[in-house]
Amino acid sequence: MIGKTPSRYAVALLLLFATACSHSPEPQGGPSQLSAVRTRHVTFVQWTDPHVFDAGKGRTGEGVREEELDNWAAFHWAVLQTNRLVLTEHRDIDFVVITGDFGLENVLLSNETKRTSCPGDKPSQEGPIPTVPIAAAADEVARELDALLVKRVYLVPGNNDLACESPKDLPRWTQFVTALQQDLADRDQNRNKAANMPKKPNTATAVEVVDLTSIADAPVINGISLLGLDSAYFKDHEIDRNKKKPATVNSAGKLAITKDIDPASKLIQNDADAAIPKEIERISKQIQPGGSYLVFTHVPDLNDPIGRSPAWKLSDKESRNWKNNVLDESAVLGVFAGHFHIAKRDMYPQNFPDKDKIADANTAVKVWLAPPLAEKYQWRSPPEETARGMLLVSVNADGQTRVSAIDGDVKASAMWFSTSDQNTAAVSVGDDKIAQAREAERDRNWSDAATQYQAVLSQDKADPRTRATALSGYLHARGEMRSWWWKSTAARWIYLNGMSLLVTVGIVVGAIVVCAMLRWFYVVKGASIFLKFVFVPGFEGRATINDTAAMTDSAPVKLFASMLRAEGQEIRSLLQREQEHWAAGHITLLAPANTSLDSLVASVPKVGSGPADLSVWTKFLVNLLQVLRWTVQTGLAVFPPNQLPPPTAPPAGANAPVIVTGAELNAYAVLQWAWVTKRSWWRMRTVGNDLSALRDLARELAALICGEAFV
């Protein structure tokens, strides 16, 4: 027992130190939390223009439904791709912003029976898809958002979220957001109920949806305030019914340009004209000097790339208000919009058409465009040439750039969605190496991380987003490698393994303390006794006597083993003569090792080959069963007397006898089941003039072994 305990500790120590030399696994990426608060820095994902409820506008036949499915597929992709950024790339995404155009104009409010007809509607067109009730629409969107790992979602309405793009239809948007918020809350509550967990308010299990255009206090993330500009009605609403008519020549011989504005559209324009100043004022009032602001809106103040006409129709006064009070404010870091559907990837996020013609410098610098998710207007383009996807944005408000490749406070890159082949189109070249590099970063193995990032930078086909990420990571890794503790081998080892070592030492010390306490309270001994009681069957006198081990040269082990078995038989005879047949039946089963069984097992014919050889398995099983039984291990030692008797010539061909008068016989017997020792005995006799000492020794040990059956 004394010899076993240190060896157990040694094995435990070896195992624990072995674990100390390996890197501890980092926790898996889970639901995203707010990124560590640095100086005014946020990372977010912008989705725009999903058009899941008004898909198929302008399409015919199966194209209507096809576009609906495609738009939903893009919406699914946006959720999964955002989750992938969290899980695979381990990015801390602070929030998701959806800059409008779900297509709520084609959704029925509770008091509506049919879609609102608008000026300019073409009654013969087949699209869009059939209307759905607003509750169903909210439920469908909630199902998607509920799967997001990023738990903050901000919304602004798009022009296609208002019937006829009228500011008077804003309640449609408000009802949708409210229904969406309630649906998500219900889903979270049901989930907690299903998991039998109490409802925990303010936990990150539920997705929090906020309409940025309807709240008084702008949310602040890491010191950066988020503003929502409702530009859903900023477009030109007036419909000139003479637009497609041929121009007439007046009496002076000049082209007479006369407009015939649709009265209904004029009314909408009037409403918009009244609402726009209020909206711009609402935004401008929230901007305070010294703050940092991001503005999210749907329609950008840019020329529409298709019609080449301004997307906003503002009076000169409101244009000045926008520029002077919002866009030109240094506190405004960026304006993020969507709305455009042109299939030109180069245009996103900031390579606007006619950019060089934009007079206002801040518009060219601060406005960012996200590609649309919807297939709208891009269904004729080959999949690889579409420009659909989302924007990944990183913003620093302290003037320090996060990505040093491009100077600036805002770094945005588009991630592309493709209907045809998600595997090749959605995952950019080099993404795998980026993931490997990030894993190396998480292991704080900066040299490996730098190597992986460098490999990405050497790939010409990597898209700008991937390259920018790789460059950022590479520079960061190189920066870490320049630290003194990385250059020192010993310090680096402690840096990489210090925590694991500390934990391991703690575990070892704890284990030693626990073991000591257990030994102190005899728990180990008690457990050992309990395990023996449970797993080791009682000894009933049936034991196999193995060959006696010779502990000294020429010890008469065969003679001793024979005597041991004979004495076992003798004990049985003694008890039988005393009519103790019950006891005699117990103890006369001392038997030699079963050599006949061994030979039988050895003769099992070979069936199959290699690991499938049945004979090998049969032998193994038989041997295993043979181990699980009571056995007696014996050993014999003969020590010569201090004074040797006068030498006598041994018979011819025989060795000198070892059992001589005065010699000391030592024998042991160990009774065990499998590897568990039940009892052991050590006895000694001094040899007289004959072999009676050897017989007495065998007799006593046999009696002791048999006696264990009656204890």
Add this chain to the structure above:
Amino acid sequence: MRLLPRRNPRKFTKAESFCLFIEGVRALQLYDKEAYNPQPDKLVLDTNLDEAEAKFRKCVEEYPKDILPLYYYGIVLTLRGQVGEALQLQHELEANRPGARLASGGDEHDRLFLKAAAVFEKVSQQTGGDLLAYAEYNQALALARTAPIRSHGTVR
């Protein structure tokens, strides 16, 4: 009334107890074997009976809870009493003074019989089954050998 369950008479406290017991049995059987010899060797008889008594006594002293050695110890004491009684009778016959035992010399044998009866009484109290019947029979036999019969112990 017995509150504790009767102990299994064929259980031993330790293997060493069984070892002493079986040594005693061996010596007792050697004694019996010699005793059935038409011309028994007194020295052999005495040696074996002494050894048997020594083994059983040691076993009883070291492992007082073991019943079977106690029973056999009582047997040995009875045998010793019988031997002394027989030798006394032989001596009286040789001296042509039959009945003198009653006057003198019977105390030593009676003491052995009474001791044996006490041992059997103890066995009877601790066991049941066949050994109980044997113990009671031997207790009665030991008491019957005493002269005059005294009321030591309770014969049930």
